[in-house]
Amino acid sequence: MDRVFSGIQPTGELHIGNWLGAVKNWVELQDRYECLYCAVDLHVLTVKYDPATLAERTREMLVSLMAAGLDPERSIIFAQSHVPEHTRLMWFFTNVTGIGELERMTQFKDKSQRMERVPAGLLMYPVLQAADILLYRANKVPVGEDQVQHLELSRDVARAWNAEFAPDEPYFPEPQPLLTPAKRIMGLDGEAKMSKSLGNTIGIFETPEQIWDKLKPAKTDPARKTKKDPGTPELCNLYTLHQHFSPAETVTAVADKCRSAGWGCLECKRVLADTVTAQLAPIRERGEALRADRSGVDRAIARGAERARALAVDTMRGVERRMGFLPVIQG
Ligand code: TRP
Numbered sequence: 001m002d003r004v005f006s007g008i009q010p011t012g013e014l015h016i017g018n019w020l021g022a023v024k025n026w027v028e029l030q031d032r033y034e035c036l037y038c039a040v041d042l043h044v045l046t047v048k049y050d051p052a053t054l055a056e057r058t059r060e061m062l063v064s065l066m067a068a069g070l071d072p073e074r075s076i077i078f079a080q081s082h083v084p085e086h087t088r089l090m091w092f093f094t095n096v097t098g099i100g101e102l103e104r105m106t107q108f109k110d111k112s113q114r115m116e117r118v119p120a121g122l123l124m125y126p127v128l129q130a131a132d133i134l135l136y137r138a139n140k141v142p143v144g145e146d147q148v149q150h151l152e153l154s155r156d157v158a159r160a161w162n163a164e165f166a167p168d169e170p171y172f173p174e175p176q177p178l179l180t181p182a183k184r185i186m187g188l189d190g191e192a193k194m195s196k197s198l199g200n201t202i203g204i205f206e207t208p209e210q211i212w213d214k215l216k217p218a219k220t221d222p223a224r225k226t227k228k229d230p231g232t233p234e235l236c237n238l239y240t241l242h243q244h245f246s247p248a249e250t251v252t253a254v255a256d257k258c259r260s261a262g263w264g265c266l267e268c269k270r271v272l273a274d275t276v277t278a279q280l281a282p283i284r285e286r287g288e289a290l291r292a293d294r295s296g297v298d299r300a301i302a303r304g305a306e307r308a309r310a311l312a313v314d315t316m317r318g319v320e321r322r323m324g325f326l327p328v329i330q331g
Contacts, residue, residue: 001033001034002032002033002034002139002140003033003034003035003036003136003137003138003139003140004026004029004033004034004035004036004138004140004141004142004178005035005036005037005038005132005133005136005138005140005141005175006022006026006036006037006038006141006142006143007037007038007039007040007043007080007129007132008022008023008037008038008039008040008061008065009039009040009041009043009044010039010040010041010044010054010057010058010060010061010062010079011044011049011057011196011197012057012196012197013060013064013196013203013204013205014061014064014065014068014203014204015194015196015201015202015203015204016185016194016201016202016203016204016241016276016280017184017185017187017193017194017195017201019068019204019283020185020244021144021180021184021185022142022143022144022180023065023068023069023070024068024069025142025178025180025181026065026070026142027068027069027070029140029142029178030070030071030074030075033140035070035074035075035076036075036076036077036078036136036138036308036311037065037070037075037076037077037078038077038078038079038080038132038308039058039061039062039065039078039079039080040080040129040132041054041058041079041080041081042080042081042086042087042128043080043125043128043129045121046119046121046122046125047111047122058079058081059297059301062077062078062079062297062300062301062304063287063290063291063297064204064205064287065077066286066290066297066300067204067205067283067284067286067287067290068204068283068286069283069286072300072303072304076304076307076308076311077300077301077304078301078304078305078307078308079301079304079305080132082301082304082305082308082309083135083305083308083309083312085135085309085312085313085315085316086128086131086132086135086312087128087131088316089131089134089135089315089316089319090124090127090128090130090131092161092319092323093127093130093131093134093157093161094124094127096157096160096161096164097127097130097153097156097157097160099123101153101156102123102124102126102127102153103123105125105126105149105150105153106149107125107126107146107149107150108122108123108125108126126150126153126154127153127157129150129153129154130150130153130154130157130158133154133175134154134157134158134172134173134175134315135311135312135315135316136308136311136312136315137171137172137173137315138173138175139173139174139175139176140175140176140178141154141175141176141177141178142177142178142179142180143177143178143179143180144179144180144184145179145184146184147177148177148179151175151176151177154174154175155174155175158170158172158173158174158175159174165319165322165323166322171318171319171322185240185241185244186237186240187200187201188200188201188202188214188215188217188218188219188237189218189219190218190219190220190237191219202214202215202276204280204283204284204287205280205283205284205287206280206284207284208273208277211273211276211277211280212270212273215238215269215272215273215276216266216269218237218238218269219237219238220236220237220238220265220268220269221233221235221236221258221265222235223235224258224261224265227261227264227265228261229261230258230259230260230261231258231259231261231265232258232259233254233255233258233259236258238265238268238269238272239251239254239255239258241272241276242254242268242271242272242275245272245275245276245279246271246272246275247275250271250275254268254271254272
């Protein structure tokens with residue numbers, strides 16, 4: 001059976017960009033595959049972060065994933081740092097990976113450019129990602145376009161390790177991306193991708209009032225200076241959100257009202273606020289229930305770690321044997 005692995009960094013709350021771009025799809029994959037979903041807290045270390053909030057953010061991310069519909073009974077939902085084998089396998093992999101390849105990663109080039117002193121961990125980021133996936137011998141990885149290069153590196157690592165240590169029968173699969181259907185979601189400022197650090201997001205747990213407060217001032221088609229100017233829905237960022245959140249009839253109606261200047265943007269936003277609120281309502285309710293049950297969440301997280309660990313330990317036994325380490329023999 002195919003095995004799915006994906007990870008998300010626990011930097012801030014889950015927002016509708018993450019949800020539409022990734023997590024909604026992860027929820028659906030649970031019906032078809034054996035799935036592991038991981039809050040990748042070790043990856044956070046590659047940038048400046050606040051140790052005082054890391055634990056709470058990691059927990060919050062796992063709660064958000066469960067609220068969004070990832071089911072800890074069906075899928076393995078866990079924190080990366082709870083399974084020490086991730087970093088162990090990464091060390092093994094660093095020795096079959098070329099520095100040149102890592103230096104050519106576009107994400108590394110972007111991030112390191114702005115740094116005076118580049119941490120070695122930033123260069124190793126994709127090796128840790130390869131270890132995340134291959135530790136579970138997952139062969140399908142749901143990610144966005146921006147991770148395709150990292151996935152390619154994961155395949156290179158699997159191939160190089162297999163060639164060196166398992167030449168007769170490959171031990172690791174070469175993981176393939178499952179490209180997420182929804183493409184990148186723009187922020188409410190209409191200028192950049194939706195991202196917590198840019199403050200242009202709607203969080204999945206926001207209340208109807210908060211959603212309205214954020215949509216009210218959001219950027220629309222810049223050609224619509226007044227209510228009487230006809231607009232072009234395709235140039236309006238909020239129309240994209242309508243397409244994701246509103247029923248088909250509403251999407252058609254909204255486009256007509258925009259083109260004919262039958263509605264002002266505010267009226268259109270009101271409808272959008274309602275459909276966003278309606279879609280997020282069950283997530284917010286599940287979030288509240290999870291928050292009310294702290295020990296239940298703790299148990300689910302511990303159980304996720306335990307299940308992940310069992311698979312990880314099994315993979316590592318095969319790895320260590322093939323790499324020639326002295327096994328511990330109980331006397
Ligand atoms: N690099 C991924 C991102 O920024 C996060 C990630 C870490 C990941 N390990 C992974 C994604 C393994 C998929 C599989 O989105």
